[in-house]
Amino acid sequence: MLKIESTVLLESYQTNTYLLWETDSSNAFLIDPANPSEAFLKRIRQLELKVKMIINTHGHADHIGGNHFFAKALNCPVAIHSLDAEMLTDNSKNFSIYMGFELSLFGPQVILNDGDELFLGTDKVKVIHTPGHTKGSICLLADKYLISGDTLFEQSIGRTDFPGGSHTAIIDSIKNKLFILDDEVLVFPGHGFTTSIGLEKKNNPFIY
Numbered sequence: 001m002l003k004i005e006s007t008v009l010l011e012s013y014q015t016n017t018y019l020l021w022e023t024d025s026s027n028a029f030l031i032d033p034a035n036p037s038e039a040f041l042k043r044i045r046q047l048e049l050k051v052k053m054i055i056n057t058h059g060h061a062d063h064i065g066g067n068h069f070f071a072k073a074l075n076c077p078v079a080i081h082s083l084d085a086e087m088l089t090d091n092s093k094n095f096s097i098y099m100g101f102e103l104s105l106f107g108p109q110v111i112l113n114d115g116d117e118l119f120l121g122t123d124k125v126k127v128i129h130t131p132g133h134t135k136g137s138i139c140l141l142a143d144k145y146l147i148s149g150d151t152l153f154e155q156s157i158g159r160t161d162f163p164g165g166s167h168t169a170i171i172d173s174i175k176n177k178l179f180i181l182d183d184e185v186l187v188f189p190g191h192g193f194t195t196s197i198g199l200e201k202k203n204n205p206f207i208y
Contacts, residue, residue, distance in 0.1 A: 001022070001023045001024065001123075002020065002021070002022055002023070002120070002123050002142055002143055002145065003020075003021055003022075003023055004018060004019065004020050004021075004142075004145055004147075004188060005018070005019045006018050006019075006188065007037075007040055007043075008034075009033065009034040009035040009036075009037045009040060009065075009066060010034035010035040010062055010065060013034065013062040013191070014191050014192070015032065015034035015062045015063060015190060015191060016032065016188065016189065016190055016191060016192075017030070017031065017032050017033050017034050017040070017066070018030075018031040018032065018147055018188060019031075019044065019047075019049065020120070020125070020140075020142060020145070020147070021047070021049050021120065022120040022121040022122070022123045024121055024122075025050075025120065025121035025122075026047075026048055026049050026050050027049075027050050027052050027120040027121050028044070028049040028050060028051045028052065028120065029051070029052065029053050029054075029055050029118070029120065029125065029140075030044070030051050030053075030054045030055070030070055030074070030076075031054075031055045031056075031057065031140065031147055032055075032056060032057055032063040032064075032149070032190060033054060033064075033065070033066030033067060033069070033070045034062055034063060034064075034065050034066055035065045035066045036065070036066050036068075036069035036070075037066065037069075041069075041070065041073055041074075044074070051070075051074045051076050052076060052120070053076055053077055053078075053079050053110065053118070054067055054070055054071055054074075054076060054077070054078045054079065055078075055079045055080070055112070055118075055140065056078065056079070056080040056084070056088070056108075057137060057138050057139065057140070057147065057148075057149025057150065057151075057190060058080075058081070058084050058087075058133060058134040058136060058137040058138070058149055058150060059080060059084035059085075059086075059087025059088055059093065059094050059134060059136065060087070060094055060095055060134070060150070060162075061091075061094045061095050061096035061099050061101070061103060062099070063149070063150075063190060064087075064088060064094060064103070064105065065096070065101070065103060067088070067105055067106075068103075068104065068105055068106065071106075077108075077109035077110050078106075078108050078109055078110070079108055079109070079110035079111070079112050080108045080110075080111070080112060080136065081111075081112045081113065081127075081129060081136030081137070081138050082111045082112070082113055082136060083131070083134075083135040083136030084134055084135065084136030084137070085107065085108050085111060085136070087134070087136075088105050088106065088107055088108055089105055089106065089107050091103055093163075095162070112127050112138060113127065113129065114127060114128065114129035114138075115127065115128075115129075120142075123142065123143065124142070125140050125141070125142045126140070126141040126142075127139075127140060128140070128141055128177050128178070129173075129177075130148075130149075130151040130152075130170070130173035130174070130177055130178065131166065131169045131170070131173060132151060132157075132158065132160055132165065132166050132167070132168075132169040132170020132171070132172070132173050132174075133149070133150040133151055133158030133159065133160060133162075133165060133170060134150075134162070134164045134165065135164045137149055137150065137151055137158070137173075139151055139152075139177075139178065141181070141185075144182070144184055144185050144186060145185070145186055145188060146178070146181065146185050146186065146187050146188065146197070147188045148178070148187050148188065148189045148190065149189070149190045150189070150190040150191065151170060151173060151174065151178070152174055152178055152187055152189060152200060152204075153189045153190075153191060153192050153195075154187075154189065154192050154193045154194070154195040154199075154200075155195070155200070155203055155204050155205065156192070156204070156206060157170055157171075157174065157204070157206045157207070158170060158190075171206075171207065174207060175207065178197065179197065179200075179201055179207075181197045182197065182198075183196065183197050183198025183201065184196065184197070184198065185197040187200065
């Protein structure tokens, strides 16, 4: 059985950081650690989770700022899509240089691509490449959970006016890769509130 828990580690950007774990094995993925946090590290240890990997849904600074802190504390690798890999070590590409907090990060140890399958014990997590917000944006599908990064939000979509963004690509990603999922799939976005595929098909004003 899979469980998911979210927290906001970077208040100024209201970025959602997620813990996804399998209850039987306590194996976990830490997704988009936005900022270092001793309190959240304590929470992970309180839950007695074994974090196997940090996964970035894309390479913007507000989603990767805690990579170094958590990777060192938890002794686990960092994963990102191949097309966003350079953003982990280039502060002009991840925008931290423009956001007022330059990052000291390292490159990924795991490169992800569309269709990759990751496992938490017996539970499978599928990588879905959803370009548009960035060239290497991904979503993660785990049973009835979809962690959507900055691709799909509650009644909104990710920005596409940054370098590497494409409005045409993000709409195509949402229509042809996300909206083919079951309506009951719960969507956990990079910012804002949880929604569902069914609700977004009916109510998202940016798609049609």
